[in-house]
Amino acid sequence: MTTLSSRALNRALLGRQLLLGRTDHTPLEVIGRLVALQAQEPNWPYVGLWSRIHGFAHSQLTTLLQDRKVVRSGLLRSTQHLAAADDFRRLRPLLQPVLDRTARSAYFARNSAGLDTASLVATGLELLAGGTTSRKELARRLAERHPGRDGRILAGEVELRAPLVHSPATGTWGSWGTRSAVSVTPAETWLGRPMAPVTAKDLIRRYLAAFGPAGTMDVQAWSGLTRLGEIVSDMRAELRHHRDPDGRELIDLADAELPDPDTPAPVRLLPAFDNALLGHADRTRIISHEDRKRVMPGQARVRPTFLVDGHVHGSWSLEGDTLRLTPFRPLPAIDRAALEQEAERLLPFVGAENVSYNSPIAVRSS
Template sequence: MRVLSRRELNRTYLVRQLLTGQNTRTPAEVTAHLVALQGQESDSPHLSLRARITGFRPEDLGDLLHDRTVVRSALLRGTQHLCTAEDFRWLRPTLQPSLDRFAGRGGRLTGLDQGALVEAAGEILAAGPVGRPELTRRLVARFPGVDAEWLKLVVHLRLALLHPPPAGMWRHRGRVACVLAEDWIGAPLADGPSPETLVLRYLAAFGPASVKDIQVWSGLTRLRGVVAGLRGRLRVFRDEAGIDLYDLPDAPLADDDVPAPVVFLPEFDNALLGHADRDRIIHPGDRPLVTPGWSIVRPTVLVDGFAEGTWLVDGSALHITPFRPLSAKDRAAVEVEGERLLGFLNVGEKPEIHWGSEQPDVRFPNKPRRALRAADTEGPLPGGTE
């Protein structure tokens, strides 16, 4: 059985994640290829696409949200993601068992019939979109004495809801509305889960990968039997630790000398969260610098294909914090790409790049402190599992 080196996995991963600067796909095609874009923060999906598509503009994704080609909802690991409406129809039912399992941990709703809660929420939303705070208020009125935050979380996990624009739009910092998914999409969801589809789609963008990798990325458990059933349709490799890695038979493996441009990834990008073993993109020992807490995934700079630092924009300044000294050549390449990023962000007439060692605010690493109060209305639902 062929053993894939860490560098082979890195270069293959960059190609699969469309991070080699050679991508010509549309934003909708990239979103579908990646299965879902992490959307805990509204700007993150735009920055994820910008990292993968030359010439991407925020309005390109905004148009897809408005015409309902792309939708926003609680998906992988119970956190907010964007995916195509067509994929949502099979993806949400496939993830529902893990979302239900997580909702079942709502100990602060002990004694509450969650089925009755979901039914009540559906009745409220039948008339059309309702703001998340208003939906919570009306449900608390029906079920007094329960923990409002857990009530809100359980509704989002149990019921297939979407957050229509302006939620998910570039620079949106405001309240989020909820709408029933089938009403917004205009088509029914699949009758049941499609774990085989999930595995195959994952491998196209994240493979070669282990069963544990797929489970960590998706939040699902007990996928070993699904992968075993697909084994006749897959190639099997091993990594340097002897772990079996599965892949599609026609998916490309990249040479270890494929050029790797500097990339600025936003917080929570799934390129950093797509595996249990993240050594293919984060150097051993650096993982706590990227994910220092259970709900923190810092915006990261890739140099030669690996995370080599974090970044923060404050006003018109881009602050870059390397994990170790960079060569003069790499430092210059980071600054060139940083200037492009500042141009995309349109920070003002005098953008600046600063190098330092101070880590950014860990709750909202790309928001000035004055924006935290507004950001709380758009941020992660309680109980995220990043």
């Protein structure tokens, strides 16, 4: 069983995430390769694709959403993602227990106490009547049916428990920091096809193609599913096995290629909630524990970052017409120049006009 260095794991992740070099694959192919793109804020998946695809333009993703080839909905870890339509049909039923678990949390349970879950979902789907309705209107109608309860929370529970997709306007490029009013439609109505669930083994293979080599806990952290150890054990004969620098077992597809650990890694600006940072329980292959505290200050926040030599070296933000770079430690002149060049290339895509460079901020471990 081969032991892989931290650098080897870093280059493997970057290669599978298309961050060692931009690709000529189509946006639909890239979204499929990455399984899904986290998309709480509609703009961020556009930046993630820009970082991975030669000449990517906003219209390419917008058209996919409008043509119903890509959808936005709750998926992995009960969070909003963009996924290819066929992948959504296959993955959402498999991941439904994760969303149901979220719907049973205290936030929802307090509001729906005493209600029959199946009846609540059936009422929600009845009110949607197979069409598109705003969350606000769905909430209002549910509150009418269930006086004394918060309709917004009821609508959120219905959206977790039933596969609903967001209207394209919700997921397309828009104003930074502003979320459009979400409208939802039953997925099978929107797509014109039924759900067609895959197995957990299929999901594990897809995960490894995008994030491997990795451990069972990594798959679980990424997907939100639990108790995958027995399934991984059953797949043992078809997988390749490695160890990480701490001796933990890693699995991978038998035919997966590993890049040379000495492969150069270009500077890349990543969006908030980028796949590359969220695909593992142990994220040290791309971000140190100290930097993770700064980039992920709370469960609901993952700041935009930039990579230098394959690792998170700082964050960036848009402030008016300025793209502001904030390194966490001093950069050599050659890396600073490469970072500024990449930021300049991003300016027209995000509608900014200039780059500002903050002084490095020290990160202290607790």
